[in-house]
Amino acid sequence: MGRKVKDTLAKGIIYLATGITLSVLLFIVGFIFVKGIGLVNWKFLTRDYNETVSYVFVQAAEVPMSIDADNLKKENPYDARYESLIDGPIYIKSIGAAIAKVQYRNNYTEKEQFVIAYIEKNSPLLNAKDSTGKNVDIKTDDIIKRINGINLKNLTLQEAAAQIDNESGELKIKVVQPGGGVKSNIITTLYMVLLSLVIAIPLGIFGAIYLTEYAKPGKFVNTIRFAAECLSGIPSIIFGLFGMAFFVVALKFQISLLSGSLTVAIILLPVIIRSTEEALKTVPTSFREGSLALGATKLQTIFKVVLPCAVPGIATAVLLSIGRVVGESAALLLTAGTVAQIPGTFLSPGSTLTVQAYYVAKEEGNIELACAIGIVIIVIVIVLNVLSRFASDKLDVFNKK
Amino acid sequence: MDKKIKFDAKNLDLFYGDFQALKSINLNIYEKEVTAFIGPSGCGKSTFLRCLNRMNDLIESVRINGEILFDGQDINGDIDVINLRTRVGMVFQKPNPFPMSIYENIAYGPKCQGLKDKTKLDTIVQESLTKAALWEEVKNRLNKSALGLSGGQQQRLCIARTIAMQPEVILMDEPTSALDPIATAKIEDLMFKLKKDYTIIIVTHSMQQAGRISDKTAFFLMGEVVEFNETPLIFTNPADKRTEDYITGRFG
Ligand SMILES: Nc1ncnc2c1ncn2[C@@H]1O[C@H](COP(=O)(O)OP(=O)(O)O)[C@@H](O)[C@H]1O
Numbered sequence: 001m002g003r004k005v006k007d008t009l010a011k012g013i014i015y016l017a018t019g020i021t022l023s024v025l026l027f028i029v030g031f032i033f034v035k036g037i038g039l040v041n042w043k044f045l046t047r048d049y050n051e052t053v054s055y056v057f058v059q060a061a062e063v064p065m066s067i068d069a070d071n072l073k074k075e076n077p078y079d080a081r082y083e084s085l086i087d088g089p090i091y092i093k094s095i096g097a098a099i100a101k102v103q104y105r106n107n108y109t110e111k112e113q114f115v116i117a118y119i120e121k122n123s124p125l126l127n128a129k130d131s132t133g134k135n136v137d138i139k140t141d142d143i144i145k146r147i148n149g150i151n152l153k154n155l156t157l158q159e160a161a162a163q164i165d166n167e168s169g170e171l172k173i174k175v176v177q178p179g180g181g182v183k184s185n186i187i188t189t190l191y192m193v194l195l196s197l198v199i200a201i202p203l204g205i206f207g208a209i210y211l212t213e214y215a216k217p218g219k220f221v222n223t224i225r226f227a228a229e230c231l232s233g234i235p236s237i238i239f240g241l242f243g244m245a246f247f248v249v250a251l252k253f254q255i256s257l258l259s260g261s262l263t264v265a266i267i268l269l270p271v272i273i274r275s276t277e278e279a280l281k282t283v284p285t286s287f288r289e290g291s292l293a294l295g296a297t298k299l300q301t302i303f304k305v306v307l308p309c310a311v312p313g314i315a316t317a318v319l320l321s322i323g324r325v326v327g328e329s330a331a332l333l334l335t336a337g338t339v340a341q342i343p344g345t346f347l348s349p350g351s352t353l354t355v356q357a358y359y360v361a362k363e364e365g366n367i368e369l370a371c372a373i374g375i376v377i378i379v380i381v382i383v384l385n386v387l388s389r390f391a392s393d394k395l396d397v398f399n400k401k
Numbered sequence: 402m403d404k405k406i407k408f409d410a411k412n413l414d415l416f417y418g419d420f421q422a423l424k425s426i427n428l429n430i431y432e433k434e435v436t437a438f439i440g441p442s443g444c445g446k447s448t449f450l451r452c453l454n455r456m457n458d459l460i461e462s463v464r465i466n467g468e469i470l471f472d473g474q475d476i477n478g479d480i481d482v483i484n485l486r487t488r489v490g491m492v493f494q495k496p497n498p499f500p501m502s503i504y505e506n507i508a509y510g511p512k513c514q515g516l517k518d519k520t521k522l523d524t525i526v527q528e529s530l531t532k533a534a535l536w537e538e539v540k541n542r543l544n545k546s547a548l549g550l551s552g553g554q555q556q557r558l559c560i561a562r563t564i565a566m567q568p569e570v571i572l573m574d575e576p577t578s579a580l581d582p583i584a585t586a587k588i589e590d591l592m593f594k595l596k597k598d599y600t601i602i603i604v605t606h607s608m609q610q611a612g613r614i615s616d617k618t619a620f621f622l623m624g625e626v627v628e629f630n631e632t633p634l635i636f637t638n639p640a641d642k643r644t645e646d647y648i649t650g651r652f653g
């Protein structure tokens with residue numbers, strides 16, 4: 001009888017604990033999703049964070065509209081997060097495009113703006129160039145500020161349209177391409193993952209090979225192992241400080257993609273070494289003996305037999321590492337910076353999604369945007385996980401019977 | 402008999418740290434014969450076998466005194482271990498095919514020696530598998546993983562893999578102890594055929610097996626070779642009391 005009660009009690013506690021854990025998890029993910037999902041759309045993913053202002057040159061033409069007026073009304077390129085339609089759109093032949101007046105709000109201001117609502121297939125806007133002759137990609141929802149030096153600010157939609165239609169020859173248009181997106185952060189994140197893995201994985205694997213296959217067991221190996229274990233326990237801000245002092249300042253790599261990925265690579269090394277070591281240790285001695293008995297050298301044995309067997313374990317390490325890089329904020333804040341841009345070179349700064357989430361939440365107080373970025377992070381982590389799991393299954397030599 | 406001596410062990414001692422596993426072994430292994438090592442487990446059969454292709458190099462604590470001459474050359478002296486192992490192949494107790502295709506398993510050894518020519522490799526694969534009596538069973542699945550084979554097939558694959566190196570000697574450490582009787586019979590048949598071309602040394606737990614396949618038998622006990630002679634003599638007329646006790650099942 002007593003035992004039965006104890007059993008039931010224990011069971012209850014187990015269920016309760018599981019339930020609590022699960023609901024906390026669901027609550028957090030749910031919270032992020034509910035808060036942020038309203039901001040996540042295609043434009044959010046494909047736009048830069050900062051708006052870009054540019055002057056473009058366009059050859060005025062006479063382009064008739066190919067759709068009828070009702071369909072023009074149905075065009076809806078406006079970003080619901082920032083814009084609501086006030087008037088229009090009206091089609092303008094000289095630029096082969098329609099403009100509309102919208103109420104536009106960004107983080108700081110609320111203004112009426114003229115935005116491009118529709119672009120004809122043979123519109124001269126599609127051949128827009130900047131002053132250096134480079135092509136500028138004009139899209140719908142871009143804001144038109146000025147035409148040939150005339151500010152459109154205080155005009156009605158009809159006046160603005162007439163103004164644009166009146167001009168001929170080469171038009172100089174001031175265009176603002178709206179920001180608010182995380183494209184650069186997504187790309188920076190992927191760069192960061194790629195670069196730090198490219199640095200850390202070979203180093204980690206060779207380190208693990210040395211420790212398991214070459215080093216004589218003893219004090220030295222134990223010291224290295226202990227050091228690696230300690231390293232994995234140190235909070236990443238410490239690595240960030242080191243990275244800042246060493247890579248950024250001493251080696252003059254500046255706050256950059258390179259400094260960031262080197263710092264993260266150091267954070268990853270212990271994890272990769274440990275899991276690769278474990279993976280190498282589980283490869284049966286009989287494979288090593290079999291290979292050596294066939295006259296293979298030690299190096300051949302390691303690279304042709306032992307390492308391929310260890311691939312699933314190494315893949316797990318890669319998986320964990322990807323999670324670490326995507327999730328890293330403190331160290332990257334100090335070494336790769338908070339500039340939301342696609343790093344043009346290894347030495348340019350760029351903020352990853354996580355850093356960007358921190359930045360918009362802390363510096364701009366924009367929790368919704370931070371949550372929206374959170375959703376992107378969660379999705380990226382899930383996708384990368386699925387991908388590497390798939391890859392490790394494909395590469396698992398024991399799977400192919 | 403004026404057969405050539407392949408291996409000549411002279412006063413061989415082997416220590417695992419402080420533990421002496423082999424005590425002053427003196428043994429001649431003759432060419433193109435099957436020599437069987439029998440004895441209770443832990444008596445040093447595997448240890449001695451692994452001396453012959455320097456497999457004990459892998460074990461940190463091993464120390465060796467005395468010498469083993471292979472074709473007159475001391476293998477613990479200044480020789481190329483890789484070369485020794487290509488001449489002295491080994492088949493292990495548990496089948497250990499690599500987790501690769503059947504083809505790659507056989508081609509592994511030659512490839513490690515630097516052979517890249519595809520047609521030569523193809524020939525080696527087919528010849529080795531044929532010699533190991535496995536070709537007919539696997540010729541249609543050469544590119545499938547070797548792990549999909551049955552235990553007996555895996556062991557014949559390991560023999561084929563060894564043959565692919567064209568060794569002079571094949572060492573076998575209880576090659577059938579993990580196999581069922583039918584698979585065992587196939588391997589024994591195979592050894593019969595192989596003995597024409599190779600010197601075979603086999604460790605076995607089963608005295609029947611030693612009796613069936615070997616020409617000479619060495620009886621090991623506690624790190625010593627108690628008796629070494631023609632197999633029929635060992636089994637019908639052992640010189641040593643301890644050998645008699647063992648083969649009549651009175652101990653071990
Ligand atoms: N790697 C090793 N380290 C220490 N002792 C070992 C090792 N391998 C075998 N031995 C010992 O050496 C003796 C002989 O072992 P082994 O040659 O495997 O015997 P057998 O093959 O005849 O059963 C045993 O007492 C065993 O415990």
Ligand SMILES: [Mg+2]
Binds near residue numbers: 446448574604
């Ligand atoms: Mg043994």
